[in-house]
Amino acid sequence: MSIENGDAVSAQTETEPTESKRTGEALLTVEGLTKHFPIRKGLLQRQVGAVQAVDGLNFDVQKGETLSLVGESGCGKTTTGRLLTRLLEPTAGKIVFDGKDISHLSVGKMRPLRRDIQMIFQDPYSSLNPRHTVGTIVGAPFKLQNVKTEHGTKRAVQDLLALVGLSPEHYNRYPHEFSGGQRQRIGIARTLALRPKLIVADEPVSALDVSIQAQVVNLLEDLQNEFDLTYVMIAHDLSVVRHVSDRVAVMYLGKIMEIADRTALYERPMHPYTVALLSAVPIPDTSRRGNRERIRLQGDVPSPVNPPSGCRFRTRCWKAQEICKVEEPPLAELAPGHRAACHFPENTDKLTIDPTGAAHS
Amino acid sequence: MSEFSEDSLDGGAVIRPEPSKNPDAFLQVRGLRVHFPTDDGVVKSVDDLSFSVARGKTLGIVGESGSGKSVTSLSVMGLHKAGTAKITGEILLDGQNLVGMDAEKVRALRGKRMAMIFQDPLSAMHPFYTVGNQIIEAYRVHNKVTKAVARKHAIDMLDKVGIPNPKGRVDDYPHQFSGGMRQRAMIAMALSCDPELLIADEPTTALDVTVQAQILDLIRDLQQEFNSAVIIITHDLGVVAELADDIMVMYAGRAVEYSTAEDIFNSPQHPYTWGLLGSMPRLDRDRTERLLPIPGTPPSLINVPDGCPFNPRCAYANLNGDLSMTVRPEFRDIGGDHHIACHLSAEDRVRIWDTEIRPKL
């Protein structure tokens, strides 16, 4: 199958290379990252199973780039984000940030690193304390970290508010007085207070209307350029993801199915799941109606308590064969910087590496 | 016509042209106003709205949250809580005016003559009754059949909407279904009596793209089978492009643009529609460097700005002296049944679209 069938992507090649932000210097490296939530039952709370929310992730994020995690609801994106920021303790695997292994640091040892790693939360309505003023909320990181600023905290907070497009007069107001987009700006101002190196943003624009979503996307871009920020973005809107990312990792049932540069992933998706996701995106073009060939996935995502054997995607994959049931395909590099976990990848005619050799090696 | 027409902000014209050449359309809404008196003032959720939908046709209603889409659909369905909403104007269902009609009579029309799919399936399904029983009850209200026949019909409907093993799942409770399955079950319920008018209010907003694609296929297929009139409400321009024959764009409780889907995407004429298109990243085009957001936020519906409600956010508000700030633009036909509410001259619109907007999309 060729990309024309996947169809959700423009056939033209982009001129600027998306690799440009790859500095070669990893800020974050993740190896075998795993989180299983135990399921307990009965009086004795005996463990009867586990939700395999995240199961053996490997990737790195380079300084100054944006890596996005995409996938259907429940595939483990938020859990991954919470592991990276160490709001959750990993069950197994390793997280190295700026050369330092932070996988199992205690709360106390993590505290100084909280300056460098920040998280923006999905829901701008529940992530701000309604009883605190904007000034208190945005100024909290200074207080928590005991940071003295040159002209005092108030001035620093007002500078931050201006930076994210709010007015310094908003200092004494409460969150309920703001719209969703403005609340997300307050949240962003708070994460920027201590000039972090890495920001993990969990669906930062999903709850916002399209016109406001575009405002916040542009703001995040400007801030990245100004402060040389590194982003891990969690999102499910594939159009937004293409706009904001340098690289994209596609997750399914706790595993990475495919990871590649933005252009490669959208123009030459190799994993059948990625192809299916892209072909499902509705396109705002009436002339394409009816003549898009699509792949319709049947059924729902299986439970992460009992994921399918072999390839986790096989119960919904139209290409599945016997081998997919018995042998888990490795996340293999099928083209430079382009990895996919599939026994029968798509778009391999455009490859320089022999996929059959690579996928089964 | 309405007790509110005196204090409305328009230029005086009360009877507006109805944006459809088809006077026999199955649903005709004329001069609809829905106002909620509250402690803070009157919320003008819908303020003079007219549209129509013929059998076999699909109307897409697009707008940001709070623009009055749900209030409109609940008015048609007669589902506003008694006494809360002041509804004036006309809602003609096959010639019968529903405004002011006895609640019992409207109830009798629901199910068979008109049905609705809600954004949140849990709100439409009763948690204590099995999915099957809810479909059976809905079916038997309008069809004098035995329970056994109705049960067979329920299983057929579940099968039609793609519930795997419908015989086994018909006796499940809603909470035993996944989100996507619940949405499909609710659609099965809404379609069980082959409604002549189907209103789908953000039927896929909470769903993953893969499930969304399944649901949109379903609505399309069932419409073809029953030749129903369909209204699909969404904030996703991609979704309407897939389904709608005509599109109405709403802003602050009013229609600002109304035309065929082709016109809305290929030659939109209203600055707000331009703003929506510029805000949205598109997978079917080359990636743009920057999104073009609409500045500011939607107005409060208690204090709608004088003149054109979009004027505080519109880049072209000053092209006609102070007209945009003082006079409410009339919703008028600019040719070919394409309606807009904007003071811009035809020359200005063509020039701005050709030179400023289209090249950047």
Ligand SMILES: Nc1ncnc2c1ncn2[C@@H]1O[C@H](COP(=O)(O)OP(=O)(O)OP(=O)(O)O)[C@@H](O)[C@H]1O
């Ligand atoms: N504290 C917990 N205990 C048990 N299971 C959990 C817990 N947190 C998450 N899970 C499960 O882990 C899986 C992954 O959840 P996660 O929130 O990471 O998904 P997600 O990809 O962020 O989904 P969404 O797109 O809906 O936000 C799901 O099956 C979820 O139900």
Ligand SMILES: Nc1ncnc2c1ncn2[C@@H]1O[C@H](COP(=O)(O)OP(=O)(O)O)[C@@H](O)[C@H]1O
């Ligand atoms: N029962 C009510 N009382 C007062 N205001 C209401 C009520 N229901 C809706 N509104 C207001 O009407 C406006 C339009 O709401 P709605 O139709 O739900 O918007 P949407 O376009 O997002 O569906 C909003 O400002 C909303 O707050």
Ligand code: SF4
């Ligand atoms: S390994 Fe098999 S089941 Fe899995 S995605 Fe590839 S073809 Fe499909």
Ligand code: SF4
């Ligand atoms: S009437 Fe004026 S303010 Fe309103 S959309 Fe047209 S140009 Fe903009």
Ligand SMILES: [Mg+2]
């Ligand atoms: Mg999540």
Ligand SMILES: [Mg+2]
């Ligand atoms: Mg709504």
